[in-house]
Amino acid sequence: MLARQRQAMILDEARRTGAVRVSDLVDRLGVSDMTVRRDLDVLASRGLVEKVYGGATTVTTMSTHEPGFEAKSVRQRAQKEAIAAAAAGLIRPGTAIGMSAGTTTWTLARALGPIPGLTVVTNSIRVADVLRGSGESDRTVVLTGGVRTPSDALVGPVAVQSLRSLHLDIVFLGVHGMADGPGFTTPNLTESETDRALVEAGRKLVVLADHTKWGMVGISTIADLTEADVVVSDEGLADDARSILREHAGELLIARVDSPAGAHE
Incomplete structure (x- = not known):
């Protein structure tokens, strides 16, 4: 599975459940702990998830929020x-x-x-x-x-x-x-x-x-x-x-x- 495909699956799961765990993603995707963490780093750098201990949560973006x-x-x-x-x-x-x-x-x-x-x-x-x-x-x-x-x-x-x-x-x-x-x-x-x-x-x-x-x-x-x-x-x-x-x-x-x-x- 390509990195982009893994990241899309991780993001879909995070948005569906509100949060994802590294251990669960390792089992589900059949990749290493480090690979999952790198994928979470990529998603976090894009502002799509927020990394927390052991996993990540979705970023709450209100439809009326406007950064300066x-x-x-x-x-x-x-x-x-x-x-x-x-x-x-x-x-x-x-x-x-x-x-x-x-x-x-x-x-x-x-x-x-x-x-x-x-x-x-x-x-x-x-x-x-x-x-x-x-x-x-x-x-x-x-x-x-x-x-x-x-x-x-x-x-x-x-x-x-x-x-x-x-x-x-x-x-x-x-x-x-x-x-x-x-x-x-x-x-x-x-x-x-x-x-x-x-x-x-x-x-x-x-x-x-x-x-x-x-x-x-x-x-x-x-x-x-x-x-x-x-x-x-x-x-x-x-x-x-x-x-x-x-x-x-x-x-x-x-x-x-x-x-x-x-x-x-």
């Missing part, structure tokens, strides 16, 4: 940089793009330097700060108004109204979670309304989501899986998730960490 920007910015940094490089390869010079708030879109903003003549519309204070500080004289940055959220997004009626009057070539959407059924979700009700307005303003939707976002479900749906023209994720994305996304989304790009910029499969 600083807390999220240190997670899966290498994967986000690979995703950003692959996403930047989808942008042609002279286009109008939209960018939602989030640490992955913020990472993408830092990768836009070589692309000339862009107009960027965003409701993210962090994204706007990066772009305005880049010193690109041929770049136009439009920051919506609104109320500030923990992820430094500007949301609410002012943001929605400004987005509804715009027409964008590509929208890059960062999400809290993605899953079969709920689709792409956020833990912030007001932010979901603003993000939906951003999605509706674009002719093409590109969702940026590292592998840990699969199976996470926020309280509000931004878009269905079928609405994404492209989903960009990383090599850690499980096989079942890849199958579902390839079935429902227009295209799935898997960015490779430690590969040439923009390399993907």
Whole structure:
């Protein structure tokens, strides 16, 4: 059995029962104690379980819980940089793009330097700060108004109204979670309304989501899986998730960490 298959079985059991014991997993999977512990280390590093003495428990993630920007910015940094490089390869010079708030879109903003003549519309204070500080004289940055959220997004009626009057070539959407059924979700009700307005303003939707976002479900749906023209994720994305996304989304790009910029499969 492949490591990824073992880890999926361990996670399923943890979610079903609330906790797993190393000794029980050794007997069930027919592998060594060290192998099970390594699998638990991998799942814990992805934020899917919490290691305890003798085993692990599931991580309780409330559908309305939203970590702040600083807390999220240190997670899966290498994967986000690979995703950003692959996403930047989808942008042609002279286009109008939209960018939602989030640490992955913020990472993408830092990768836009070589692309000339862009107009960027965003409701993210962090994204706007990066772009305005880049010193690109041929770049136009439009920051919506609104109320500030923990992820430094500007949301609410002012943001929605400004987005509804715009027409964008590509929208890059960062999400809290993605899953079969709920689709792409956020833990912030007001932010979901603003993000939906951003999605509706674009002719093409590109969702940026590292592998840990699969199976996470926020309280509000931004878009269905079928609405994404492209989903960009990383090599850690499980096989079942890849199958579902390839079935429902227009295209799935898997960015490779430690590969040439923009390399993907």
